[in-house]
Amino acid sequence: MSFLRFFGKQRSAPLARERLQILLAHERSPAGSDLVSLLREEILAVIARHVQVDQDKVCVKMDRDENVSVLEIDVELPLDAVVKAA
Protein backbone atom coordinates (compact mmCIF):
# COMPACT_ATOMS: atom_id res chain seq x y z
CA MET A 1 0.00 0.00 0.00
CA SER A 2 1.26 3.54 -0.72
CA PHE A 3 1.05 5.30 2.59
CA LEU A 4 1.22 8.57 0.67
CA ARG A 5 -2.37 8.01 -0.44
CA PHE A 6 -3.29 6.85 3.07
CA PHE A 7 -2.07 10.10 4.65
CA GLY A 8 -2.32 12.52 1.71
CA LYS A 9 -5.62 14.31 1.06
CA GLN A 10 -6.42 16.57 -1.85
CA ARG A 11 -6.66 20.07 -0.45
CA SER A 12 -8.61 22.93 -1.95
CA ALA A 13 -7.77 25.57 0.69
CA PRO A 14 -4.19 26.44 1.72
CA LEU A 15 -2.99 24.59 4.85
CA ALA A 16 -3.71 26.41 8.12
CA ARG A 17 -1.47 24.20 10.26
CA GLU A 18 1.06 21.50 9.51
CA ARG A 19 0.56 18.05 10.99
CA LEU A 20 3.03 15.35 12.01
CA GLN A 21 1.71 11.83 12.55
CA ILE A 22 3.80 8.93 13.82
CA LEU A 23 2.57 5.37 14.00
CA LEU A 24 4.70 2.75 15.65
CA ALA A 25 3.64 -0.90 15.68
CA HIS A 26 5.56 -3.68 17.43
CA GLU A 27 4.47 -7.14 16.36
CA ARG A 28 5.83 -9.30 19.18
CA SER A 29 5.40 -12.57 20.98
CA PRO A 30 2.86 -12.40 23.85
CA ALA A 31 5.73 -12.32 26.38
CA GLY A 32 7.78 -9.91 24.27
CA SER A 33 9.20 -6.71 25.76
CA ASP A 34 7.15 -3.50 25.56
CA LEU A 35 9.38 -1.73 23.07
CA VAL A 36 6.70 0.84 22.25
CA SER A 37 6.70 2.27 25.78
CA LEU A 38 10.50 2.34 25.75
CA LEU A 39 10.65 4.26 22.45
CA ARG A 40 7.79 6.65 23.14
CA GLU A 41 9.55 9.31 25.23
CA GLU A 42 12.70 9.29 23.10
CA ILE A 43 10.75 9.75 19.87
CA LEU A 44 8.83 12.67 21.42
CA ALA A 45 12.21 14.16 22.44
CA VAL A 46 13.57 13.80 18.88
CA ILE A 47 10.54 15.70 17.53
CA ALA A 48 10.90 18.45 20.15
CA ARG A 49 14.54 18.93 19.11
CA HIS A 50 13.47 19.94 15.60
CA VAL A 51 10.20 21.80 15.95
CA GLN A 52 8.63 23.99 18.59
CA VAL A 53 5.93 21.74 19.94
CA ASP A 54 2.93 23.11 21.81
CA GLN A 55 2.29 20.39 24.43
CA ASP A 56 -1.47 20.71 24.24
CA LYS A 57 -1.30 20.13 20.47
CA VAL A 58 0.33 16.71 20.99
CA CYS A 59 -1.95 13.66 21.12
CA VAL A 60 -0.40 10.33 22.16
CA LYS A 61 -2.40 7.08 22.06
CA MET A 62 -1.16 3.61 22.93
CA ASP A 63 -2.98 0.37 22.31
CA ARG A 64 -1.99 -3.27 22.70
CA ASP A 65 -3.36 -6.74 22.32
CA GLU A 66 -1.77 -10.14 22.73
CA ASN A 67 0.39 -9.82 19.59
CA VAL A 68 0.81 -6.12 18.77
CA SER A 69 1.53 -2.86 20.58
CA VAL A 70 0.69 0.36 18.71
CA LEU A 71 1.77 3.92 19.51
CA GLU A 72 0.10 6.82 17.72
CA ILE A 73 1.52 10.35 18.04
CA ASP A 74 -0.32 13.24 16.37
CA VAL A 75 1.24 16.71 16.52
CA GLU A 76 -0.32 19.90 15.16
CA LEU A 77 2.34 22.38 14.13
CA PRO A 78 1.98 26.08 13.38
CA LEU A 79 3.06 26.91 9.82
CA ASP A 80 6.13 28.76 11.14
CA ALA A 81 7.22 25.92 13.51
CA VAL A 82 10.86 27.03 13.68
CA VAL A 83 13.04 24.09 12.69
CA LYS A 84 15.98 24.41 15.11
CA ALA A 85 19.49 23.88 13.73
CA ALA A 86 19.97 20.11 13.64
Place this chain on the structure above:
Amino acid sequence: MSFLRFFGKQRSAPLARERLQILLAHERSPAGSDLVSLLREEILAVIARHVQVDQDKVCVKMDRDENVSVLEIDVELPLDAVVKAA
Protein backbone atom coordinates in the same frame (compact mmCIF):
# COMPACT_ATOMS: atom_id res chain seq x y z
CA MET B 1 -9.63 3.88 12.87
CA SER B 2 -8.03 1.46 15.38
CA PHE B 3 -4.53 1.01 14.14
CA LEU B 4 -4.38 -2.15 16.25
CA ARG B 5 -6.60 -3.87 13.72
CA PHE B 6 -4.63 -2.28 10.87
CA PHE B 7 -1.34 -3.77 12.11
CA GLY B 8 -2.58 -6.78 14.09
CA LYS B 9 -3.17 -10.09 12.29
CA GLN B 10 -4.61 -13.21 13.84
CA ARG B 11 -1.79 -15.70 14.05
CA SER B 12 -2.15 -19.47 14.11
CA ALA B 13 1.57 -20.31 14.35
CA PRO B 14 3.91 -18.88 17.02
CA LEU B 15 5.87 -15.81 15.87
CA ALA B 16 9.24 -16.58 14.29
CA ARG B 17 10.53 -12.99 14.35
CA GLU B 18 9.28 -9.78 15.92
CA ARG B 19 8.61 -6.80 13.68
CA LEU B 20 8.79 -3.06 14.32
CA GLN B 21 7.06 -0.74 11.86
CA ILE B 22 7.23 3.03 12.03
CA LEU B 23 5.23 5.34 9.81
CA LEU B 24 5.86 9.04 9.90
CA ALA B 25 3.74 11.45 7.86
CA HIS B 26 4.32 15.19 7.67
CA GLU B 27 1.38 17.10 6.20
CA ARG B 28 2.98 20.40 5.25
CA SER B 29 2.64 23.39 2.99
CA PRO B 30 4.32 22.90 -0.42
CA ALA B 31 7.26 25.08 0.70
CA GLY B 32 7.34 23.49 4.16
CA SER B 33 10.60 22.13 5.60
CA ASP B 34 11.44 18.45 5.05
CA LEU B 35 10.97 17.37 8.65
CA VAL B 36 10.83 13.69 7.70
CA SER B 37 14.43 13.65 6.41
CA LEU B 38 15.54 15.51 9.54
CA LEU B 39 13.87 13.01 11.89
CA ARG B 40 14.81 9.86 9.99
CA GLU B 41 18.37 9.28 11.24
CA GLU B 42 17.55 10.21 14.83
CA ILE B 43 14.58 7.82 14.98
CA LEU B 44 16.76 5.02 13.60
CA ALA B 45 19.32 5.86 16.31
CA VAL B 46 16.63 5.70 19.03
CA ILE B 47 15.63 2.21 17.85
CA ALA B 48 19.25 1.02 17.73
CA ARG B 49 19.71 2.14 21.36
CA HIS B 50 17.06 -0.31 22.52
CA VAL B 51 17.33 -3.36 20.29
CA GLN B 52 20.13 -5.06 18.41
CA VAL B 53 19.30 -4.20 14.83
CA ASP B 54 20.65 -6.22 11.92
CA GLN B 55 21.23 -3.54 9.26
CA ASP B 56 20.13 -5.75 6.39
CA LYS B 57 16.83 -6.40 8.18
CA VAL B 58 15.99 -2.66 8.15
CA CYS B 59 13.91 -1.33 5.25
CA VAL B 60 13.50 2.45 4.96
CA LYS B 61 11.20 4.01 2.36
CA MET B 62 10.51 7.71 1.84
CA ASP B 63 7.83 9.18 -0.36
CA ARG B 64 6.59 12.72 -0.90
CA ASP B 65 4.15 14.69 -2.94
CA GLU B 66 3.24 18.34 -2.92
CA ASN B 67 1.46 18.19 0.47
CA VAL B 68 2.77 15.18 2.38
CA SER B 69 6.10 13.51 3.11
CA VAL B 70 5.97 9.91 4.37
CA LEU B 71 8.74 7.85 5.99
CA GLU B 72 8.25 4.10 6.43
CA ILE B 73 10.71 2.10 8.55
CA ASP B 74 10.31 -1.68 8.79
CA VAL B 75 12.63 -3.63 11.10
CA GLU B 76 12.68 -7.40 11.52
CA LEU B 77 13.86 -8.37 14.97
CA PRO B 78 15.01 -11.78 16.22
CA LEU B 79 12.84 -13.04 19.09
CA ASP B 80 15.72 -12.55 21.55
CA ALA B 81 16.57 -8.99 20.39
CA VAL B 82 18.29 -7.98 23.62
CA VAL B 83 16.67 -4.79 24.91
CA LYS B 84 19.68 -2.82 26.18
CA ALA B 85 19.35 -1.06 29.55
CA ALA B 86 17.48 2.16 28.80
